[in-house]
Amino acid sequence: MHDLIAALPEGRVLTDPDVTESYARDRTFVPPGRPLGVVLAQTRDDVVTTLRWATENRVPVVPRGAGTGLAGGATATDGSVVLSLARMTAIRELSPQDEIAVVEPGVITADLDRAAREHGLMYAPDPSSYEISTIGGNLATNAGGLRCVKYGVTRDSALGLEVVLADGRILDTGRRTMKGVTGYDLTGLFVGSEGTLGVITAATLRLRRVPREVHTVAAEFMSLRDAAAAVSAIIAAGCQPSLLELMDRTTLEAIDDWKNIGLEPQTRAMLIAQCEGPPDEMAALCEETASFVAVSSTPEEAAELIGIRRLAYQAKERIGQCLVEDVCVPRSVLPDMISRIEEAAARHEVTIATVAHAGDGNLHPVFIFERGLAKPPAEVWAAADEVFRAALDLGGTLTGEHGVGLLKKRWLGLEAGPLVTELHQGIKQVFDPLGILNPGKAI
Amino acid sequence: MHDLIAALPEGRVLTDPDVTESYARDRTFVPPGRPLGVVLAQTRDDVVTTLRWATENRVPVVPRGAGTGLAGGATATDGSVVLSLARMTAIRELSPQDEIAVVEPGVITADLDRAAREHGLMYAPDPSSYEISTIGGNLATNAGGLRCVKYGVTRDSALGLEVVLADGRILDTGRRTMKGVTGYDLTGLFVGSEGTLGVITAATLRLRRVPREVHTVAAEFMSLRDAAAAVSAIIAAGCQPSLLELMDRTTLEAIDDWKNIGLEPQTRAMLIAQCEGPPDEMAALCEETASFVAVSSTPEEAAELIGIRRLAYQAKERIGQCLVEDVCVPRSVLPDMISRIEEAAARHEVTIATVAHAGDGNLHPVFIFERGLAKPPAEVWAAADEVFRAALDLGGTLTGEHGVGLLKKRWLGLEAGPLVTELHQGIKQVFDPLGILNPGKAI
CATH class of the missing domain: 3.30.465.10 (Uridine Diphospho-n-acetylenolpyruvylglucosamine Reductase; domain 3)
Incomplete structure (x- = not known):
């Protein structure tokens, strides 16, 4: 490390293990290795210097942004250098x-x-x-x-x-x-x-x-399947929503416990939808199965509704440790996927709180487990395994938007197959023949 | 070829040079090589059989759709097998x-x-x-x-x-x-x-x-720069057009000669625009610089206007041989790019008729030259060279949507650089280590 420290401008490298530890993990519980140090790059030249040094010395480099990843993609490996880009903010x-x-x-x-x-x-x-x-x-x-x-x-x-x-x-x-x-x-x-x-x-x-007008509809349902049916109806009618989010009861309770949103006892699911034209049709379609529908009349009201959705993850973190999953299925089987998640939760006696980018068929089942455990207990992994396999079974994918990282590598073979893996490795070899860039992740 | 013919179902392979010749070229004048034969694949198995045979025998394979390409991407090379996918139509x-x-x-x-x-x-x-x-x-x-x-x-x-x-x-x-x-x-x-x-x-x-409503605006301008300014105004106002096409005088004359669209003597350019909301603002923005603006009130009228645009290429082919180019520039420099094309045409005394997907900054300057020539004369290439360099100079690219094929390989190095070329070759090596797939094209 000494020659890297010498080659970079002063203050760019952290080596105190107490400090580097916080740069070694993302928001998953995946246990990190111990990096040699952390480079806080401020310029492209810093990045070039670090990578040249890493190539010469065959040192793995783990690039990193803000560390908010949910798949262990930025988790440090033993003996690596963490390369933080967080200070390149221009x-x-x-x-x-x-x-x-x-x-x-x-x-x-x-x-x-x-x-x-x-x-x-x-x-x-x-x-x-x-x-x-x-x-x-x-x-x-x-x-x-x-x-x-x-x-x-x-x-x-x-x-x-x-x-x-x-x-x-x-x-x-x-x-x-x-x-x-x-x-x-x-x-x-x-x-x-x-x-x-x-x-x-x-x-x-x-x-x-920026769209000229945005209208927001919030609807509450007495079952998750009713909410999912409203999603299908909105898509099929050609409403072209610009946002279509679904939250289940467990998620809503977590938010209500924290922010007191006045959750009704019979509400099992909420849908928040936006469109850039008149909201009447979308609201009418929700009304067919919803117990309550509200259309926002001001931007402030709309922001408040979206705000509830954006609180979901933090609200869940308040009630326990979270394994956040990210399956994506063809839109038409969204109700089936929801049923499969509910079945997995019941079978393995695990708490799963689901939010979904429902318009894309992308679900985030969040497996909540006891605080203080170093990693998810066996029943959480068993339920997660069942959810992953159900998604693939329904024509879906393991990850819609979080990535594979370290967390989902165990299941990657179920989706990718040996030929895809061979081609991934071949491409990796073209760009990084020594295999120093974020080794062990993604592919 | 005998073993390939034997391995495929009957009637899949053409070898008569008089017949295969028509499968050896696309819509460019790039002179084709002589293929060994043409496979008319009807199933995936036909494709597998052909490629296995080609790999065993190290025979180049030139895949082909309908042969409408404008860059020589499907032009056959000597001793290749042309693999037509045109019959796989399910x-x-x-x-x-x-x-x-x-x-x-x-x-x-x-x-x-x-x-x-x-x-x-x-x-x-x-x-x-x-x-x-x-x-x-x-x-x-x-x-x-x-x-x-x-x-x-x-x-x-x-x-x-x-x-x-x-x-x-x-x-x-x-x-x-x-x-x-x-x-x-x-x-x-x-x-x-x-x-x-x-x-x-x-x-x-x-x-x-399918959008629920579509409105079409056609506007005529007394200069190309006025038309380009209207394009910028439409984009800047946030009208979000779903189609925004520009045609110059030479193009309009070619269409008028063929279909008699009543072209006015003073019209130097026409803009055809569509949007999926009310057309009033788009029409008003055109009116600021246009000599004439029409808004379609029926789908038939709209189809007629778009139909004019879709005739452009065929109309130009009626007046001579065409070298169709495809530069794309950042939208803000569209007027500059148009000026550079006009300058190149004047300097080299070449006829260039330009249509543009103006909303994307993608221009098709069509260099028209005498019928009967085997290839474009030197002044056409000189003008084209100037147009390509101008596009790159303005922050643009050689090809927005037609591809590199054989036609633009001469200029590829100006845009791609040695490192990009090295990576392209590395990726090619991963997928096609023997180099039998469409050799010499694109990269």
């Missing part, structure tokens, strides 16, 4: 004319969104963590969010990247234009690669116009 | 609930769109060729189209692929779900790879709801 350019921004990886996602809104634009991808997670982390996991039912996931907003490769060489991918087909889609390949192919030091991102 | 599944279709590569793009419309859905990507080009060809080039200003390019609609690799192994990429981040984005990598990484035998494609 918005290098924001062009309202071209509707693009060029940003560094440490920019907080919601900060970019706010900067864009000063020009009537927005940065659409909005993972629930968007007030605390970074663009770099969002790119690494191809993060989704609430608005992606209309605006797509992070990959759909990434036009071009500046990447430092494992050997320190600098790669520019993609473009500033809306379209472009020169060569293979390297930009798309880096997005979602969980730091295993290179370290992103800047991204050219597409911004979108 | 729509295997169309699920209105999940808003997806699973289709074979030979399906004509507009046929899929029509099939979807029976369920209130549409297949959004609509290259100008969509009545004659195939889904497989669209995927190979990551085709764009008129609607992609709102709905994105082909890659944005591709969820998963069934691909036969060079050695005959079958790969399933991607998913049936709207989101998914398990491993690297192999689907995105195949889209736009111009048949150099594998042969797509089925695709799971995203469908979209």
